[in-house]
Amino acid sequence: MNLRKVTAVSAVVLSLALSATACGSGKKDSGDGGGSKGGGKITIGIKIDQPGIGLKTPDGKYTGFDVDVAEYVAKELGYEEGDIVFKETKSADRETAIARGDVKFIVASYSINDKRLAKVDFAGPYLLAHQDVLIRADDNTITKPEDLNKKKLCSVTGSTSATNVKEKIAPNAQLQNYGGYSQCLTGLENKVIDALTTDDSILAGYAAQEAFKGKFKLAGFKLSNENYGIGLKKGDAELKDKINKALEKMVQDKSWQKAVDANFGPAGYKNEPAPKIGDIVK
Structure with missing residues (x-):
């Protein structure tokens, strides 16, 4: 084969390669960030054990405010309901999951703060929550934060909420250690403990469960401001x-x-009213 023929063949091969690339470039970005490998899928990090926020039910369905927000956002990004892959992301793993590309973004009661902003970006905020206290519906003895002194306050392993109350507000509160919020609720219902503290949105979600409706109330103390944002990869301004x-x-x-x-x-x-985008309440 002479040089002219080789050149002609190479030109045809190059033309076919460019044509194939052009055809493939019109596909929708899978948006799975290394999670699901199926075309057109998007993997979103959520909590799966917080009723009212993010919960995976025994029949495999996902419910909660964060789930509703995640589904709405995904739809606006061009995904159908069947394109969404929810992935549990525990609090300690959120920044790692984003950096590693396990998820495209995270909607999981994820409070915006300076430490996290050094590692990830946030869209939002989409909810302003507050640390609050949950008490029995018929309890009239806890009407202000200082009333928690000498009360039995539930402390969940791994949470700093109850410790903060004891250190900063009610030094004589009696911390009672439990493995999780569900156990705290049972203790509260049975009068083994007097109060439970964490974000008011999380408390409301637990108290709204069918088994607990009407049994508890939020004290409305607003002990802190928690600006929930949607976490995503640092520098992804377009997605944000x-x-x-x-x-x-x-x-x-x-x-x-x-x-x-x-x-x-x-x-x-x-x-609280829906927060304005970028308006972080300190």
Whole structure:
């Protein structure tokens, strides 16, 4: 084969390769960030053990306010319900899951703070929560934070909420250690403990469960400000902008308030108005 023929063949091969590349470039980004390998899928990190926030039910369904937010955002990004792959992300693993590409973004009662902002970016905030206290519905002895002195306050392993109350507000509170919030609720119901503390959104979600409806109430103390944001890879300004636009639309079309009422309403949760994008309340 002479040089002219070799050159002609090479040109045909190059042309075919460029054509194939051009055809493939029109596909929708899978958005799975290294999670699901199926085309057109998006993997989103959530909690699966927080009723009202993010819960995986025994029949495999996902419910909660964060789930509603995640599904709404995914839809605005161009994904169908069947494209969404939810992945449990525990609190200690969130930054790692984002950096490693296990998830595209995380919606999991993820409070925005300076330490986390050094590692990941946040869209939002989409909810302003507060540390609060849950007490029995008929309890009239705890009307202000200082009333927690000499009361039995549930402390969940791994949580700093109860310790903060004891150190900063009620030094004579009696911390009672439990393995999880469900055990705290049972202890509260049976009068083994007097109060349980964590974010008011989380408390409302637990109290709204069918088994506990009408038995507890939020004290409304607002002991801290917790700005829930959607965590994503540092530097992904395009995705952050798209998520923020989706959150704004969710508020405007009333879907945000509908989700709040559905997931927290049964516990008498008095939510803050939907926060403005980028407005972090210290």
